[in-house]
Amino acid sequence: MVSSKVSPGFPTSAPAQFPPYQPLLHSEPQQPQYVIVLPRSPRRRRSFFDRNCFFCASFIILLAVSVFLLWPSNPEISVSRLHLRGFKVHLIPPSFDITLQLTLKVRNRDFYSIDYKSLVVWIGYKGKMLGNVTSDDGHLKARASSYVNATLDLEGVEIFSDVISLIEDVAKGSITLDTVTQINGQLGLFSFDIPLQGNVSCEIVVDTNNQTISHQNCYPE
Numbered sequence: 334m335v336s337s338k339v340s341p342g343f344p345t346s347a348p349a350q351f352p353p354y355q356p357l358l359h360s361e362p363q364q365p366q367y368v369i370v371l372p373r374s375p376r377r378r379r380s381f382f383d384r385n386c387f388f389c390a391s392f393i394i395l396l397a398v399s400v401f402l403l404w405p406s407n408p409e410i411s412v413s414r415l416h417l418r419g420f421k422v423h424l425i426p427p428s429f430d431i432t433l434q435l436t437l438k439v440r441n442r443d444f445y446s447i448d449y450k451s452l453v454v455w456i457g458y459k460g461k462m463l464g465n466v467t468s469d470d471g472h473l474k475a476r477a478s479s480y481v482n483a484t485l486d487l488e489g490v491e492i493f494s495d496v497i498s499l500i501e502d503v504a505k506g507s508i509t510l511d512t513v514t515q516i517n518g519q520l521g522l523f524s525f526d527i528p529l530q531g532n533v534s535c536e537i538v539v540d541t542n543n544q545t546i547s548h549q550n551c552y553p554e
Contacts, residue, residue: 411438415549417544427491437483441479450519457512468482518530
């Protein structure tokens with residue numbers, strides 16, 4: 334039996350220290366990595382599209398304004414002055430004489446001049462036209478107004494269908510007459526003749542005692 338002895342005077346060495354054993358961890362398989370590539374920003378394409386839309390909208394608005402301003406319109410007619418120079422009623426036969434002087438204001442709203450061929454004034458009683466007068470032709474400047482004088486002189490205008498109404502009006506001292514003024518012209522635009530027409534109607538009340546106009550009401554048609 335072998336026995337170990339420690340010699341006296343020699344220190345006893347401590348046992349060697351080793352780090353604790355750790356088992357190796359099994360490495361997990363790496364997940365695949367994906368790279369997302371974003372498309373280029375469509376700013377240029379959107380800006381080009383927006384610019385085209387803006388130009389198209391501006392063109393349409395400009396075209397609409399041009400058509401509104403340049404589209405030909407009928408001349409405006411208004412009665413500036415209406416004067417009764419003579420009026421006489423005949424009971425046998427039932428008729429009357431009338432001399433009516435008008436000063437008409439014709440306004441051209443277009444950007445083109447107008448050549449009118451005639452200006453006609455009718456006079457009527459109880460909705461029936463009795464006579465008319467026609468003035469000469471004329472010229473209207475663009476965006477301007479012109480005054481036209483017309484004299485309606487009728488003698489012996491017979492009224493058979495409304496003779497009773499005429500007698501009643503003479504007894505009351507007033508007769509209501511209707512006047513219609515019409516201007517016919519044409520607008521020369523790019524070698525095209527565009528017909529134009531303007532109308533104005535007036536209702537006048539004639540005082541048979543002093544042969545004056547006691548009331549008048551004019552309105553465009």
